[in-house]
Amino acid sequence: MAKPKVAFYWCASCGGCEETVVDLNEDLLKVADAVDIVLWPVALDFKRKDVEALASGEIAVSFINGAIRLEEQEEMVKLLREKSGLVVAFGSCAHLGGIPGLANFWDRDTIFQRVYKEAPTVENPEGMTPQLKTAVDVGELTLPEFYDTVKTLDQTIPVDYYLPGCPPPPDLILNAVTAILKGELPEKGAVLAPDKALCDTCPRKDSKPEKLSIKEIKRPWEIKIDPEKCFLDQGIICVGPATRSGCGETCIRANMPCRGCFGPVGGVADQGARALSMIASILGIEEEDKMTEEDVKRLIDGIADPAGTFYRFSLPASLLRRKRM
Numbered sequence: 001m002a003k004p005k006v007a008f009y010w011c012a013s014c015g016g017c018e019e020t021v022v023d024l025n026e027d028l029l030k031v032a033d034a035v036d037i038v039l040w041p042v043a044l045d046f047k048r049k050d051v052e053a054l055a056s057g058e059i060a061v062s063f064i065n066g067a068i069r070l071e072e073q074e075e076m077v078k079l080l081r082e083k084s085g086l087v088v089a090f091g092s093c094a095h096l097g098g099i100p101g102l103a104n105f106w107d108r109d110t111i112f113q114r115v116y117k118e119a120p121t122v123e124n125p126e127g128m129t130p131q132l133k134t135a136v137d138v139g140e141l142t143l144p145e146f147y148d149t150v151k152t153l154d155q156t157i158p159v160d161y162y163l164p165g166c167p168p169p170p171d172l173i174l175n176a177v178t179a180i181l182k183g184e185l186p187e188k189g190a191v192l193a194p195d196k197a198l199c200d201t202c203p204r205k206d207s208k209p210e211k212l213s214i215k216e217i218k219r220p221w222e223i224k225i226d227p228e229k230c231f232l233d234q235g236i237i238c239v240g241p242a243t244r245s246g247c248g249e250t251c252i253r254a255n256m257p258c259r260g261c262f263g264p265v266g267g268v269a270d271q272g273a274r275a276l277s278m279i280a281s282i283l284g285i286e287e288e289d290k291m292t293e294e295d296v297k298r299l300i301d302g303i304a305d306p307a308g309t310f311y312r313f314s315l316p317a318s319l320l321r322r323k324r325m
């Protein structure tokens with residue numbers, strides 16, 4: 001019997017999601033044995049024309065990581081959508097926009113200005129920026145269009161399932177692949193991770209006070225962090241209360257607070273707004289009636305990078321989506 005065809009593709013991403021597939025270790029061999037990989041640019045030499053030659057729906061499942069930043073990425077994911085029975089948004093960038101999505105605080109012109117003209121390491125006396133077409137002796141060179149706005153995968157094509165995380169952990173990947181191969185999938189649109197908040201599985205949850213109050217916000221490097229105690233109770237922002245579990249609490253176990261890469265739990269439209277309102281509700285709460293304007297300002301100023309803290313992985317998927325330029 002023919003094996004199911006599987007494709008892996010990456011768009012605007014760092015490559016970490018590709019690494020995590022390799023982190024399946026010997027389980028990768030089992031997966032590779034059970035499926036017929038028809039596209040995996042980071043590891044195997046297939047071309048776009050190989051995908052174009054496949055019949056519509058011939059690929060059983062495409063795992064697509066990375067956000068959509070370039071015209072070429074949009075073309076490829078539309079091609080994969082047409083050729084695939086299932087499409088899985090693989091990792092935070094495809095799921096929510098991820099770290100590349102923070103570029104939505106700027107636009108193409110401001111990014112090009114900084115990257116190609118102003119950055120201290122740049123030597124570009126003619127002020128050249130990438131051009132869509134460039135005439136050369138042998139013809140014309142082209143580049144894909146660089147869009148103003150980074151999009152999530154499901155803002156570009158219909159997505160069947162989401163594997164969250166930066167990157168998704170190997171156990172969730174293996175569960176998803178196994179479920180797909182056995183045809184035991186949840187309803188379409190599901191996030192393939194537990195639908196409860198990280199605080200529910202956090203090894204520090206018993207130290208999280210019933211009533212939290214932060215009187216001063218600290219950054220992780222400013223204090224000696226107690227490795228047993230809830231970060232919020234130490235004045236360190238942790239977005240675990242606004243984040244889906246399933247990651248294995250990797251950061252917490254490495255004594256770093258959660259930054260939200262698994263996205264929100266079901267039913268939450270805007271993870272950043274949820275995290276922001278959670279933090280706002282516990283700032284100086286015990287002395288609320290005695291708080292002065294200066295106290296409020298001092299507390300808010302303690303959050304070094306509010307947008308990057310609350311929307312680190314989810315700006316393109318948020319209600320804001322991007323900064324209006």
Ligand code: SF4
Nearest residue numbers: 199202230231238240
């Ligand atoms: S706020 Fe962070 S450290 Fe505290 S219980 Fe939740 S996930 Fe754990």
Ligand code: SF4
Nearest residue numbers: 247251258259260261
């Ligand atoms: S603790 Fe938070 S940021 Fe770290 S891997 Fe888990 S969900 Fe992602």
